[in-house]
Amino acid sequence: xxxxxxxxxxxxxxxxxxxxxxxxxxxxxxxxxxxxxxxxxxxxxxxxxxxxxxxxxxxxxxxxxxxxxxxxxxxxxxxxxxxxxxxxxxxxxxxxxxxxxxxxxxxxxxxxxxxxxxxxxxxxxxxxxxxxxxxxxxxxxxxxxxxxxxxxxxxxxxxxxxxxxxxxxxxxxxxxxxxxxxxxxxxxxxxxxxxxxxxxxxxxxxxxxxxxxxxxxxxxxxxxxxxxxxxxxxxxxxxxxxxxxxxxxxxxxxxxxxxxxxxxxxxxxxxxxxxxxxxxxxxxxxxxxxxxxxxxxxxxxxxxxxxxxxxxxxxxxxxxxxxxxxxxxxxxxxxxxxxxxxxxxxxxxxxxxxxxxxxxxxxxxxxxxxxxxxxxxxxxxxxxxxxxxxxxxxxxxxxxxxxxxxxxxxxxxxxxxxxxxxxxxxxxxxxxxxxxxxxxxxxxxxxxxxxxxxxxxxxxxxxxxxxxxxxxxxxxxxxxxxxxxxxxxxxxxxxxxxxxxxxxxxxxxxxxxxxxxxxxxxxxxxxxxxxxxxxxxxxxxxxxxxxxxxxxxxxx
Numbered sequence: 001x002x003x004x005x006x007x008x009x010x011x012x013x014x015x016x017x018x019x020x021x022x023x024x025x026x027x028x029x030x031x032x033x034x035x036x037x038x039x040x041x042x043x044x045x046x047x048x049x050x051x052x053x054x055x056x057x058x059x060x061x062x063x064x065x066x067x068x069x070x071x072x073x074x075x076x077x078x079x080x081x082x083x084x085x086x087x088x089x090x091x092x093x094x095x096x097x098x099x100x101x102x103x104x105x106x107x108x109x110x111x112x113x114x115x116x117x118x119x120x121x122x123x124x125x126x127x128x129x130x131x132x133x134x135x136x137x138x139x140x141x142x143x144x145x146x147x148x149x150x151x152x153x154x155x156x157x158x159x160x161x162x163x164x165x166x167x168x169x170x171x172x173x174x175x176x177x178x179x180x181x182x183x184x185x186x187x188x189x190x191x192x193x194x195x196x197x198x199x200x201x202x203x204x205x206x207x208x209x210x211x212x213x214x215x216x217x218x219x220x221x222x223x224x225x226x227x228x229x230x231x232x233x234x235x236x237x238x239x240x241x242x243x244x245x246x247x248x249x250x251x252x253x254x255x256x257x258x259x260x261x262x263x264x265x266x267x268x269x270x271x272x273x274x275x276x277x278x279x280x281x282x283x284x285x286x287x288x289x290x291x292x293x294x295x296x297x298x299x300x301x302x303x304x305x306x307x308x309x310x311x312x313x314x315x316x317x318x319x320x321x322x323x324x325x326x327x328x329x330x331x332x333x334x335x336x337x338x339x340x341x342x343x344x345x346x347x348x349x350x351x352x353x354x355x356x357x358x359x360x361x362x363x364x365x366x367x368x369x370x371x372x373x374x375x376x377x378x379x380x381x382x383x384x385x386x387x388x389x390x391x392x393x394x395x396x397x398x399x400x401x402x403x404x405x406x407x408x409x410x411x412x413x414x415x416x417x418x419x420x421x422x423x424x425x426x427x428x429x430x431x432x433x434x435x436x437x438x439x440x441x442x443x444x445x446x447x448x449x450x451x452x453x454x455x456x457x458x459x460x461x462x463x464x465x466x467x468x469x470x471x472x473x474x475x476x477x478x479x480x481x482x483x484x485x486x487x488x489x490x491x492x493x494x495x496x497x498x499x500x501x502x503x504x505x506x507x508x509x510x511x512x513x514x515x516x517x518x519x520x521x522x523x524x525x526x527x528x529x530x531x532x533x534x535x536x537x538x539x540x541x542x543x544x545x546x547x548x549x550x551x552x553x554x555x556x
Contacts, residue, residue: 457502
């Protein structure tokens with residue numbers, strides 16, 4: 001398919017003939033663009049209704065101009081006809097027994113447009129009515145693009161590491177890979193704070209009864225605590241059983257990399273609670289402090305519902321802002337494949353091969369536990385949410401891959417929200433609250449990593465950890481996970497605190513720092529999968545899960 005296609009169709013006296021010709025052209029070009037059958041049918045239905053409105057309000061002369069083009073991976077249909085401005089939902093009303101057939105059709109058509117109003121835009125300018133219909137993904141899905149970028153990134157990274165001259169490899173890294181990766185992460189940082197704030201405000205202001213919010217909040221927090229405890233217990237059990245590493249092996253090593261980790265950061269539960277309340281309204285946005293943003297969003301959302309006549313106005317403004325930043329996020333997400341390619345290539349170039357090979361046991365123990373935890377999420381979704389785990393994982397595979405490559409729970413948050421609403425059918429009332437909260441306090445993957453790494457380094461340095469010390473260590477790790485920010489590398493600070501409690505020198509982090517970026521990717525995937533699983537379970541138990549969307553094979 002070309003970048004864009006234009007066609008003019010003359011308006012005929014019998015309008016259905018014009019509409020049929022338009023729809024045949026649209027269907028043909030959407031098929032050629034590789035748009036899925038479901039998205040094509042949805043677009044045709046919307047275009048048919050819009051064409052009826054456009055022709056009804058046209059001058060009766062001239063032609064219908066149709067333009068089909070691709071925009072950032074989506075196929076967009078633009079339709080324009082000369083005519084007078086009209087009310088898009090003019091036929092809206094209620095159906096009753098005494099309503100005329102023609103009027104009933106008008107009402108049904110208005111309801112149909114309302115149901116799909118997120119997929120089109122109507123405007124009138126200079127005597128021309130225009131409609132823009134968004135169909136969705138075109139030929140290659142974002143999942144395939146991301147997987148392809150991942151594979152190419154691995155190949156290119158290996159070439160840079162082992163084939164290219166060092167000077168040329170450094171040039172690629174410094175002038176191509178690093179700039180692209182940095183710009184993408186900076187672009188994501190732009191929207192993290194607004195997405196957290198506006199999604200929660202919109203969520204809370206939409207509750208007519210705040211007791212419903214309280215019930216959902218308790219269930220979300222309960223699920224997060226449950227999965228965290230399960231992750232810690234499972235990790236202790238598997239690590240003790242497999243026992244990676246050799247007792248005292250690190251004592252014989254020389255020239256290990258010294259790492260300066262600041263373990264004086266106050267991550268206690270009391271400090272975390274106190275720091276939830278910011279000293280001003282702007283600072284949390286500047287620092288992207290998620291807990292403080294959640295606090296501000298919650299009190300703002302509650303206040304919006306309590307100001308009487310201004311409530312609908314402000315609710316509409318916050319809802320519009322939420323849609324705005326989610327749209328910006330969707331635009332940024334189109335460049336995920338490029339970021340994946342650069343990030344994976346850089347990781348392979350910077351990763352020391354000898355360090356990687358010497359710790360295969362430790363690496364595979366951590367990865368094994370991550371996948372065991374992901375399996376546990378599937379069991380919880382099935383047992384507590386009554387959702388088929390195979391359907392669940394098929395729907396969230398793009399979200400898991402995004403989290404894996406971005407290596408940041410916060411950066412992956414917009415994609416997780418979109419996955420919950422568009423693919424799993426989770427109500428925004430649940431996911432707009434639970435996903436931002438989970439990106440801050442639900443760190444199951446981080447807990448797994450802290451357990452495995454702590455016990456592994458203790459063994460390598462000849463430190464015996466008795467079973468009686470495990471409960472206190474587990475409690476420390478759970479509390480640390482509550483204050484661990486959802487950004488790459490944050491686990492190293494928490495690891496320094498765990499090592500101090502175990503009596504292992506902080507310099508031991510030098511043994512694992514080379515492989516930490518790889519494990520951090522797996523841990524982040526576990527963290528975000530847990531967020532989505534908990535949101536799905538809570539939505540199911542609250543009756544806020546749209547199972548038509550969940551079971552729709554095309555909604556992937």
